[in-house]
Amino acid sequence: MTTAARRERLRSLLRTAGLDGLLVTDLVNVRYLTGFTGSNGALLLAAADDAHSRFGTDSRYTIQSAAEVPDLEPVVERSTALALAGLAAALGVRRLGYESDAVTVDARRALDAATDAELVRAPGLVARLRVVKDDTEIATLRRACAIADTALTDLLAAGGVRAGRTEREIALDLDFRMRGLGADGPSFDSIVAAGANSAIPHHSPTGTAVQPGDLLKLDFGALVAGYHSDMTRTLVLGRAADWQRELYDLVHRAQAAGCAAVEAGVPTADVDAASRNVIAAAGLGDRFLHGLGHGVGLVIHEAPALSAASKDVLEAGMAVTVEPGVYLADRGGVRIEDTLVVREGDRPDPLTAFPKELLEV
């Protein structure tokens, strides 16, 4: 879908909301609607048409934005959002929505002083579009996930996971491989957690050397053209002990149950429950320390939330993670995570494909 088509879709939401325009200042939303990839940009989208809309950036990005956003008239000002707000009335925008879930209290006050338009809270409008991915986005996510798969495969084939290597060295190796395979970078700080550290859900890699008998949890992803992949695999160095194998099998079954529940029309809380029940039945419900998963796209954690408290319902085209984990403090933890695209009346389309059988390295 072109960015112009996305802007058209947003216009129909604006009309429904009774807004003459929307001031888009969340950079990710700006990128989604215009293609701009710099660090300072904003969009004044008029409900009327693109001719009454403006793209704002500062002088560092004049050349880049002309190439990336050829179809909107540019406004080059350091205080980008204020400049656009100041133009609203002259462009026929009287009721101007703003992203109240992204605009700070102080920025809201400054906008008020800069505009003659009426500022109206309008959270989540672009997010409502972004939550369902179009074909271009799914293709990009698929590429990002494939890079992560290949990086892990190559890492293992090269003997990159071996006793004596530190968590940091393994993380660096993985990140370097993803970049070499075409990623712009890791999609977040890669988590490599060995032994007892694997019981920390979001562990930062340390200088700890991995040891025979360790569980090794790898949670990582590739960033491609702004889109984030996300996967977790847990391995064992050497022969798995019985408790490790049991823990792994439990999480493996819980993850399969979660994936099987992913389908358009299903409340995400039900997907969470499908997976969580498997772990609870084994008496370890209180060791599953987080929600089951989340949407991924231009942001690594985005809507929908897959958790007990969520009111979200799956729709075809959503890209979500399914990542149950069980964490035994001071011993170790197992998490297994895939990224899937939700389908209508069908099993989800898995974007991550690395095998999930217990790997003894």
Place this chain on the structure above:
Amino acid sequence: MTTAARRERLRSLLRTAGLDGLLVTDLVNVRYLTGFTGSNGALLLAAADDAHSRFGTDSRYTIQSAAEVPDLEPVVERSTALALAGLAAALGVRRLGYESDAVTVDARRALDAATDAELVRAPGLVARLRVVKDDTEIATLRRACAIADTALTDLLAAGGVRAGRTEREIALDLDFRMRGLGADGPSFDSIVAAGANSAIPHHSPTGTAVQPGDLLKLDFGALVAGYHSDMTRTLVLGRAADWQRELYDLVHRAQAAGCAAVEAGVPTADVDAASRNVIAAAGLGDRFLHGLGHGVGLVIHEAPALSAASKDVLEAGMAVTVEPGVYLADRGGVRIEDTLVVREGDRPDPLTAFPKELLEV
């Protein structure tokens, strides 16, 4: 300085502002005041003492936060900020400041519903502390800058900058070297811009191969323990043409003039002018497309701003960049940047040391 000592300093600002406490939700400020490095944490700092203060995070970070924040009572809740706001009154905090420059309009509304305390706008209090770096911070920044210096030296020594290599390959090589030297990662997406691309101030590396005769602009830094280094060097592949040498010499002189003006007590606008005047005198003032520099620390761009419009005044212990640039569209650009620590009655202390003579590679 310990995080406890930083909290004490913040308390005196709170008392001056007539606040009983501050709800710190900006993650960088939370890190500064507590040492917590995870992705969800908040601090309710009571003006009274640490015993009436609380650190909040969610269950993913129970183990990590116990290690990183041993000296504050934890509150483990998914909606961390709301939970802390809800406890304020019971902890004797009636007038509760919040970071109105970081809290969104919608989050402010949710806080209001969650607390019995009176919410008071309190922007920039922690930033006021952070702007002057303590010895530990300067030591960390120095380490980060030294890693960037060494990475560039090693890159050149290894022949990593040569015709035929792409901007992306050079960026990856640089990033990999910084990680290998102990950085947690690059401090931002490294800018490697060759030939005409060097005229784009914030160019993203592409698959373009560098060619003999190209200007090559490298703007990059190392991230170490949360602190960001920042430097730019511009080289020429092969023999520099006369126009390249003249452009380089101009920016080199402007950068030296900017560095020479850095001293405690000087308005940052004067520092900007000292450097900009050199470029303007050469008739290229309109090709210097951005401010002269910015503070660096836990955030890559932070206070103070070094620009014509800034009202900031330099203080001893500030860490700032000085980075004039001249950009000739379709031909090429030169930027030279150092990170410096401001001193009282003395020239600044340079943290980046890579030579600034024109390098023909």
